[in-house]
Amino acid sequence: MSKEWPLWEVFIRGQHGLNHRHVGSLHAPDAEMALKNARDVYTRRKEGVSIWVVPSAQISASDPGDKDSLFEPSVDKVYRHPSFFKIPDEVGKM
Amino acid sequence: MQNDPIARDYLFEWLLRRGDSALIMGHRMSEWCGHAPVLEEDIALANIALDLIGQARLWLSYAGAVEGRGRGEDDLAFLRDAWDFRNLLLAEQPNGDFGKTLMRHFLYDAHQVLLLEKLLSSRDERICEISEKTLKEVRYHAERSADLVVRLGDGTQESHQRMQAALESLWPYTSEFFETDETDRAMAEAGLAVLPETLKEDWSEMVGSVLDAATLIVPKTGFARTGGTTGRHSEHLGHLLADMQFLQRAYPGAAW
Numbered sequence: 001m002s003k004e005w006p007l008w009e010v011f012i013r014g015q016h017g018l019n020h021r022h023v024g025s026l027h028a029p030d031a032e033m034a035l036k037n038a039r040d041v042y043t044r045r046k047e048g049v050s051i052w053v054v055p056s057a058q059i060s061a062s063d064p065g066d067k068d069s070l071f072e073p074s075v076d077k078v079y080r081h082p083s084f085f086k087i088p089d090e091v092g093k094m
Numbered sequence: 095m096q097n098d099p100i101a102r103d104y105l106f107e108w109l110l111r112r113g114d115s116a117l118i119m120g121h122r123m124s125e126w127c128g129h130a131p132v133l134e135e136d137i138a139l140a141n142i143a144l145d146l147i148g149q150a151r152l153w154l155s156y157a158g159a160v161e162g163r164g165r166g167e168d169d170l171a172f173l174r175d176a177w178d179f180r181n182l183l184l185a186e187q188p189n190g191d192f193g194k195t196l197m198r199h200f201l202y203d204a205h206q207v208l209l210l211e212k213l214l215s216s217r218d219e220r221i222c223e224i225s226e227k228t229l230k231e232v233r234y235h236a237e238r239s240a241d242l243v244v245r246l247g248d249g250t251q252e253s254h255q256r257m258q259a260a261l262e263s264l265w266p267y268t269s270e271f272f273e274t275d276e277t278d279r280a281m282a283e284a285g286l287a288v289l290p291e292t293l294k295e296d297w298s299e300m301v302g303s304v305l306d307a308a309t310l311i312v313p314k315t316g317f318a319r320t321g322g323t324t325g326r327h328s329e330h331l332g333h334l335l336a337d338m339q340f341l342q343r344a345y346p347g348a349a350w
Contacts, residue, residue, distance in 0.1 A: 005132075026134050029245075036238055040138035 007056040008034040010041075012048035020052050028053075104280040105218075106161045107180065108287060110170070111277075111323050113153030114181035117171055118331070119202060120146030121338050122189055131192055138238070142199070145231040152224045172342035176331045183322035184267035186331040190260065193246055193253065197260035200243045203236035204300045205271045208293045217285040240304045247308025254309065261305070262313050269318030271297065 005027040011020035023042050028034035034053040043051070062070060074080065123143035130136035155167040184202060189195045210232055213225035246253040272294045281287035305312055321327070341348055 027132060028134065032241070033245075036241070037134040037138065039234075040141050041134055044137075044141060 008053045010038045011052040013050040107277045109157035110180040113150045114179045116146045117150035118181040118185040149228045172339045177325045193256040194260040200239035206232045207236045212288040244308045247310045265313045266317045266319045270320040
């Protein structure tokens with residue numbers, strides 16, 4: 001068994017109203033320490049107002065080898081973009 | 095208090111005690127930079143070192159202003175010799191292993207939280223401001239160091255032994271937190287600070303509950319090492335200052 005602490009993915013909310021964004025990863029023995037380490041490693045310059053940590057092992061990822069079949073088909077379907085509508089100013093940031 | 099020369103001396107002395115302990119704790123912590131057991135801890139220790147040095151700047155620049163002889167924070171930090179320093183002996187003790195550094199920090203943090211909470215109601219506006227600002231940092235330090243003391247105390251057999259050894263070697267230095275002299279009495283009478291001895295009960299309770307959780311045994315010794323706050327230091331401080339002050343001593347006024 002590896003003696004290294006498990007890896008955690010760190011997500012930080014930059015300010016209220018924004019989504020948590022993936023900022024990086026770190027090692028920690030459990031969630032509580034992962035949060036403390038994330039605070040020290042990733043929010044030293046006031047980057048955030050909230051932190052999530054997720055065990056990296058819990059993330060299921062798509063296979064880079066499948067990218068042609070997964071993503072290629074959407075390349076020529078411009079009509080899926082809502083760019084043919086004029087967005088009223090009042091709607092704000094989307 | 096600042097217009098009365100005797101009272102001003104007391105305030106200056108008291109501010110040096112705050113600033114010097116933070117400075118020396120911070121310098122000791124900074125010695126870990128690049129040497130901590132894991133990267134995450136390395137960054138955390140460097141952050142804490144910077145917090146402490148920031149706190150030292152606040153206290154020492156106020157001390158310089160109170161003294162009124164034109165000395166700023168840098169003059170006080172870099173151009174005084176060991177006998178003029180007023181830090182706790184605990185602060186200057188060598189880092190030892192990671193467990194010892196952590197234990198030293200934990201014992202200091204618990205005291206800082208209690209002291210700063212009381213200083214929020216000081217009659218000196220600047221003391222209140224500095225306490226309010228630094229308390230936020232110190233609360234995090236205290237939570238973090240207590241958490242790690244429990245994890246390592248109640249960890250493996252080796253980590254437990256190291257933490258118990260650290261506790262035993264540092265415990266005699268904690269009496270100095272509560273030593274009360276004429277400076278403390280003058281500060282308390284003027285409503286500027288609290289008598290150090292009044293914090294002892296809360297500190298013992300706070301530290302005791304963490305050490306219990308960490309399965310560590312509080313040493314029974316009544317032996318107390320004191321003297322730092324009146325300028326009588328262990329041999330370690332001179333070596334620390336030789337390192338910390340080298341640049342300003344060798345190249346006076348150097349800046350970037």
